[in-house]
Amino acid sequence: xxxxxxxxxxxxxxxxxxxxxxxxxxxxxxxxxxxxxxxxxxxxxxxxxxxxxxxxxxxxxxxxxxxxxxxxxxxxxxxxxxxxxxxxxxxxxxxxxxxxxxxxxxxxxxxxxxxxxxxxxxxxxxxxxxxxxxxxxxxxxxxxxxxxxxxxxxxxxxxxxxxxxxxxxxxxxxxxxxxxxxxxxxxxxxxxxxxxxxxxxxxxxxxxxxxxxxxxxxxxxxxxxxxxxxxxxxxxxxxxxxxxxxxxxxxxxxxxxxxxxxxxxxxxxxxxxxxxxxxxxxx
Amino acid sequence: xxxxxxxxxxxxxxxxxxxxxxxxxxxxxxxxxxxxxxxxxxxxxxxxxxxxxxxxxxxxxxxxxxxxxxxxxxxxxxxxxxxxxxxxxxxxxxxxxxxxxxxxxxxxxxxxxxxxxxxxxxxxxxxxxxxxxxxxxxxxxxxxxxxxxxxxxxxxxxxxxxxxxxxxxxxxxxxxxxxxxxxxxxxxxxxxxxxxxxxxxxxxxxxxxxxxxxxxxxxxxxxxxxxxxxxxxxxxxxxxxxxxxxxxxxxxxxxxxxxxxxxxxxxxxxxxxxxxxx
Amino acid sequence: xxxxxxxxxxxxxxxxxxxxxxxxxxxxxxxxxxxxxxxxxxxxxxxxxxxxxxxxxxxxxxxxxxxxxxxxxxxxxxxxxxxxxxxxxxxxxxxxxxxxxxxxxxxxxxxxxxxxxxxxxxxxxxxxxxxxxxxxxxxxxxxxxxxxxxxxxxxxxxxxxxxxxxxxxxxxxxxxxxxxxxxxxxxxxxxxxxxxxxxxxxxxxxxxxxxxxxxxxxxxxxxxxxxxxxxxxxxxxxxxxxxxxxxxxxxxxxxxxxxxxxxxxxxxxxxxxxxxxxxxxxxxxxxxxxxxxxxxxxxxxxxxxxxxxxxxxxxxxxxxxxxxxxxxxxxxxxxxxxxxxxxxxxxxxxxxx
Ligand SMILES: Nc1ncnc2c1ncn2[C@@H]1O[C@H](COP(=O)(O)OP(=O)(O)OP(=O)(O)O)[C@@H](O)[C@H]1O
Ligand SMILES: [Mg+2]
Numbered sequence: 001x002x003x004x005x006x007x008x009x010x011x012x013x014x015x016x017x018x019x020x021x022x023x024x025x026x027x028x029x030x031x032x033x034x035x036x037x038x039x040x041x042x043x044x045x046x047x048x049x050x051x052x053x054x055x056x057x058x059x060x061x062x063x064x065x066x067x068x069x070x071x072x073x074x075x076x077x078x079x080x081x082x083x084x085x086x087x088x089x090x091x092x093x094x095x096x097x098x099x100x101x102x103x104x105x106x107x108x109x110x111x112x113x114x115x116x117x118x119x120x121x122x123x124x125x126x127x128x129x130x131x132x133x134x135x136x137x138x139x140x141x142x143x144x145x146x147x148x149x150x151x152x153x154x155x156x157x158x159x160x161x162x163x164x165x166x167x168x169x170x171x172x173x174x175x176x177x178x179x180x181x182x183x184x185x186x187x188x189x190x191x192x193x194x195x196x197x198x199x200x201x202x203x204x205x206x207x208x209x210x211x212x213x214x215x216x217x218x219x220x221x222x223x224x225x226x227x228x229x230x231x232x233x234x235x236x237x238x239x240x241x242x243x244x245x246x247x248x249x250x251x252x253x254x255x256x257x258x259x260x261x262x263x264x265x266x267x268x269x270x271x272x273x274x275x276x277x278x279x280x281x282x283x
Numbered sequence: 284x285x286x287x288x289x290x291x292x293x294x295x296x297x298x299x300x301x302x303x304x305x306x307x308x309x310x311x312x313x314x315x316x317x318x319x320x321x322x323x324x325x326x327x328x329x330x331x332x333x334x335x336x337x338x339x340x341x342x343x344x345x346x347x348x349x350x351x352x353x354x355x356x357x358x359x360x361x362x363x364x365x366x367x368x369x370x371x372x373x374x375x376x377x378x379x380x381x382x383x384x385x386x387x388x389x390x391x392x393x394x395x396x397x398x399x400x401x402x403x404x405x406x407x408x409x410x411x412x413x414x415x416x417x418x419x420x421x422x423x424x425x426x427x428x429x430x431x432x433x434x435x436x437x438x439x440x441x442x443x444x445x446x447x448x449x450x451x452x453x454x455x456x457x458x459x460x461x462x463x464x465x466x467x468x469x470x471x472x473x474x475x476x477x478x479x480x481x482x483x484x485x486x487x488x489x490x491x492x493x494x495x496x497x498x499x500x501x502x503x504x505x506x507x508x509x510x511x512x513x514x515x516x517x518x519x520x521x522x523x524x525x526x527x528x529x530x531x532x533x534x535x536x537x538x539x540x541x542x543x544x545x546x547x548x549x550x551x552x553x554x555x556x557x558x559x560x561x
Numbered sequence: 562x563x564x565x566x567x568x569x570x571x572x573x574x575x576x577x578x579x580x581x582x583x584x585x586x587x588x589x590x591x592x593x594x595x596x597x598x599x600x601x602x603x604x605x606x607x608x609x610x611x612x613x614x615x616x617x618x619x620x621x622x623x624x625x626x627x628x629x630x631x632x633x634x635x636x637x638x639x640x641x642x643x644x645x646x647x648x649x650x651x652x653x654x655x656x657x658x659x660x661x662x663x664x665x666x667x668x669x670x671x672x673x674x675x676x677x678x679x680x681x682x683x684x685x686x687x688x689x690x691x692x693x694x695x696x697x698x699x700x701x702x703x704x705x706x707x708x709x710x711x712x713x714x715x716x717x718x719x720x721x722x723x724x725x726x727x728x729x730x731x732x733x734x735x736x737x738x739x740x741x742x743x744x745x746x747x748x749x750x751x752x753x754x755x756x757x758x759x760x761x762x763x764x765x766x767x768x769x770x771x772x773x774x775x776x777x778x779x780x781x782x783x784x785x786x787x788x789x790x791x792x793x794x795x796x797x798x799x800x801x802x803x804x805x806x807x808x809x810x811x812x813x814x815x816x817x818x819x820x821x822x823x824x825x826x827x828x829x830x831x832x833x834x835x836x837x838x839x840x841x842x843x844x845x846x847x848x849x850x851x852x853x854x855x856x857x858x859x860x861x862x863x864x865x866x867x868x869x870x871x872x873x874x875x876x877x878x879x880x881x882x883x884x885x886x887x888x889x890x891x892x893x894x895x896x897x898x899x900x901x902x903x904x905x906x907x908x909x910x911x912x913x914x
Contacts, residue, residue: 223494224517
């Protein structure tokens with residue numbers, strides 16, 4: 001009986017998630033251009049990846065992107081949530097406003113920001129020169145500034161996600177614990193440090209995991225804003241997978257890169273679960 | 284806060300920070316609309332202005348003529364709508380089995396479904412592409428729809444909610460002779476409406492914005508979704524900013540409308556995922 | 562040690578008033594209990610004393626000093642919450658020592674005071690556990706321990722026992738009484754449970770709808786209530802009320818029977834409506850009954866030592882009477898009492914003495 005209810009999900013799950021995971025691993029051991037039959041090449045794709053100078057650059061870019069955008073997203077998300085939690089009127093409207101970028105399609109967001117970052121006619125540089133910066137960066141066409149621009153947009157787009165989760169976590173903290181803290185002379189910063197942040201730690205943990213995992217998968221921003229350029233300065237892991245698979249038709253090579261992404265995501269998840277007992281307090 | 288704190292200076296700082304935050308979050312939207320209705324003469328003016336002196340609505344029409352945007356819009360509605368409905372059906376059936384039925388292997392299977400949440404979609408991208416290609420589904424609706432008809436997240440969300448339905452209610456209907464199908468259709472689904480609404484909005488928003496999959500599985504312009512059409516617009520007219528912005532406004536509107544109307548359900552689904560997910 | 566004085570204390574939430582001017586003096590070292598029906602404002606009043614709610618109007622002073630604008634932590638009060646409100650991320654010792662830590666007390670002193678409190682409450686072996694690993698009764702002790710550790714002038718309790726099972730409640734009630742005896746602090750205690758109120762209190766404050774109905778010693782309130790509300794609120798089963806009208810010989814009940822009234826200072830004019838209050842135990846073998854009621858019996862409950870007879874009075878009012886030993890099963894009963902025990906209330910429920 002139960003299996004009848006499960007049948008549709010099982011079929012779809014096996015066809016589009018279960019088998020593909022296994023297949024991805026298998027394909028990563030082959031050389032396959034889609035036109036000729038696949039050839040088993042063992043670990044060759046992985047060894048070439050490690051010797052691939054561009055892949056090294058791609059990993060460096062991805063790492064930089066993650067290390068910059070995740071902490072900023074989390075810290076700003078938390079600060080805004082703490083601020084918003086004190087607001088009494090208009091909380092819903094503010095929450096919607098902060099969340100709008102999250103539901104906006106990344107393609108549209110990336111297009112708008114490409115325009116805002118336009119070197120000659122964009123708003124960003126107009127503001128920069130208004131505050132007296134004589135030679136504002138060339139942003140998307142500069143190999144030095146393209147990545148910071150992508151990071152700024154990613155923070156803009158994803159900030160609301162963490163913020164909404166933090167806000168829900170804050171609202172889950174019971175008022176009576178705050179009352180007890182008031183009597184125990186924990187106010188202001190002390191209350192934040194000794195009561196609020198520890199009690200919020202399960203949320204922080206969750207937000208950290210999903211933000212980390214999500215940011216390793218950055219693709220659309222790069223695709224639209226810079227097309228991985230200039231000179232691969234913003235080429236990231238998922239873009240590289242896409243490029244190898246669907247522009248160079250190197251299915252095996254792309255799959256090996258995808259397995260590395262998978263390994264990174266699994267590793268983060270496992271490490272976080274291991275570490276969480278040190279600093280996460282479940283009530 | 285029960286006790287009104289007396290740091291009114293702080294409250295001002297927070298208020299101003301929040302307001303600045305809102306301005307920064309919303310400014311790009313304002314700029315998107317403003318550019319979309321700007322005549323070319325105003326677009327390339329320095330310094331740029333938000334206010335448009337002679338608004339021009341043509342760009343919204345032009346989007347539909349320079350590329351088959353109308354067709355793309357219809358495709359997106361069709362694909363997103365179908366995925367949303369299918370996810371509601373498939374996930375709710377699975378969630379019913381996990382929440383309300385006893386069977387061997389229940390916990391294990393559920394764990395497997397949950398573990399799938401950890402698999403980045405890019406890992407299964409190539410094998411899925413091969414599956415769809417071998418089925419001859421490139422440039423078809425089924426190729427765009429079926430890979431997303433099931434969602435682990437949705438199953439998890441619904442199962443958590445269904446579990447809160449009192450067991451006695453289900454047992455009482457069993458005693459009244461209801462079959463599992465009747466219980467599912469007439470008790471669990473109606474009671475599960477809030478969670479179903481959350482999933483529906485969630486699925487709609489994320490599928491409307493889906494990009495990478497339609498990018499690799501569509502080749503013909505008439506099968507493209509809105510996001511793909513928008514990206515080709517960039518490729519062809521990469522300095523026609525008003526046109527690009529008009530396309531962005533159009534591509535963003537449905538999902539913003541759905542979100543603003545259903546923001547409560549959406550956010551409750553999002554946060555339920557986080558609190559259950561621990 | 563400190564007394565607590567309230568004068569003209571009011572509370573309004575967004576213009577909606579829930580406390581209408583409370584005047585109250587709680588002596589140093591007293592055990593004062595607030596009772597009253599749900600929603601009457603007990604918790605609100607207690608939280609205002611703690612400083613967790615702002616005072617809309619009036620003055621609260623503790624130990625002679627006005628505290629209206631004093632921070633909760635600086636009022637010398639500690640509170641035990643109904644939900645315990647322990648910090649879930651700290652172990653028992655950290656929970657108990659947190660207040661001291663926040664005020665910069667040296668580590669050694671904190672440890673000393675925590676272990677002293679733990680010893681008093683016999684929770685020494687629980688100090689390293691988290692609240693989630695404790696039973697309800699243990700959590701309750703920790704919550705009390707946290708209050709003791711801070712050595713407050715005044716203890717505040719908001720229904721501290723209501724989440725415990727019946728047996729544990731009795732046990733903790735006794736412990737709280739002992740604690741009051743040994744510490745000698747002022748304690749203010751909110752409860753629904755009149756047994757708790759009667760047994761613990763030096764002073765009971767009966768509240769209704771944001772007002773104090775009467776305040777005084779438990780037995781004074783029980784024997785000599787100011788109004789029908791207080792009379793009915795204290796005592797279980799509750800006091801019986803019979804409607805009557807004043808006549809020359811005393812009071813005429815609805816069936817025409819006339820009963821004598823106790824001597825009153827201001828005899829009401831004949832014809833005014835009255836209400837006659839008699840507690841169930843006033844019917845249990847009074848030594849020399851000088852008045853009788855004829856009642857129709859509905860049900861008799863035998864509790865062993867005593868029985869409660871649920872009956873109908875002359876006007877159909879429900880009347881409960883207590884009888885020593887096993888009451889015989891019968892349809893009619895003639896219950897005797899003494900006129901001196903009768904309480905008389907006017908039509909508004911105010912006591913006529
Ligand atoms: N934050 C608040 N906002 C508005 N009204 C409130 C608030 N807190 C309490 N009230 C109202 O104040 C009145 C008194 O509430 P309070 O909690 O003091 O009652 P109580 O006597 O403690 O009741 P109980 O015995 O049920 O705990 C109630 O009518 C309640 O609805
Ligand atoms: Mg209360």
